[in-house]
């Protein structure tokens with residue numbers, strides 16, 4: 094690669110793609126992290142043309158929200174879309190009720206809603222994201238562009254070797270535009286398979302170039318949009334590869350930093366008090382297509398007025414997702430992270446908020462219903478499947 098091409102590639106980096114290094118200026122006490130988010134429809138450049146998108150603050154993806162344990166995230170949300178929407182805070186361990194991560198809230202067009210999310214002092218660090226959770230419209234709204242990254246900085250970020258790395262947030266999104274620049278809605282068969290776009294962006298750009306220092310470390314944080322493309326097991330584009338982003342050397346690190354010897358420890362849960370089984374499948378009922386066929390869990394299509402699973406605050410349970418279908422389903426549980434039970438019966442020492450359950454397979458996860466009571470959701474994160482009804486309501490209460 095010539096110097097000239099390197100320079101021109103360097104100039105193509107999207108604004109804000111490379112974050113500053115996590116600074117030490119983080120020693121002050123808890124704060125209120127306040128942001129104004131406006132969901133709106135409009136024309137935004139995408140892959141060299143104008144595209145009709147839904148955005149937060151005219152940006153696709155939306156602005157990064159960054160907080161620390163103990164902080165309160167306060168979002169003054171305005172819905173300027175021509176339809177109802179709301180916000181879900183994917184992966185955060187916060188109240189699922191009131192004006193926190195409450196997926197039952199619906200914000201009408203022209204309305205405002207203030208979200209308040211107090212983060213506990215022991216909230217884990219990580220990369221999370223905001224997306225709408227408007228049942229029946231989630232896939233379309235995310236497809237049109239609604240997603241924003243959230244970073245919680247905690248003990249992992251304080252490890253010197255981690256702190257020394259340059260940090261890059263890659264929000265991965267895909268969409269297919271029609272000739273008029275409006276995102277194309279897929280047909281029913283594509284919804285069954287999980288829609289896949291032919292334009293793939295990383296933090297809003299097609300194949301952006303990310304400068305990295307020679308001998309330096311880069312820490313990638315990725316937020317995945319549709320979670321589609323894992324849906325079909327046959328005849329899909331899974332076998333095709335696409336370049337999502339390109340790294341190019343730019344400068345030299347002053348000195349070589351070693352990899353950290355240890356990251357953060359993840360403690361195993363105590364033994365579960367109960368094992369539940371969730372079978373993923375098609376179900377009769379009020380399918381979104383009006384055909385009477387929907388997707389469901391344990392034979393039931395999502396109904397926001399029904400509680401499917403009742404658990405007790407503080408309990409540890411194993412949940413087994415059974416997938417007899419011919420397609421994969423990445424399963425997501427709101428509010429409480431989980432650990433995957435491995436073939437030898439031990440719990441993986443890692444926190445997850447989504448687990449991929451492959452066609453014909455079953456996966457067991459272990460979770461604890463900690464800190465928060467209320468109703469929340471668990472669902473397939475192929476958003477078309479969620480919209481088709483592969484979602485249930487969990488109620489956590491402090492009674493038996």
Ligand SMILES: [Cu+2]
Nearest residue numbers: 422473475478
């Ligand atoms: Cu699914």
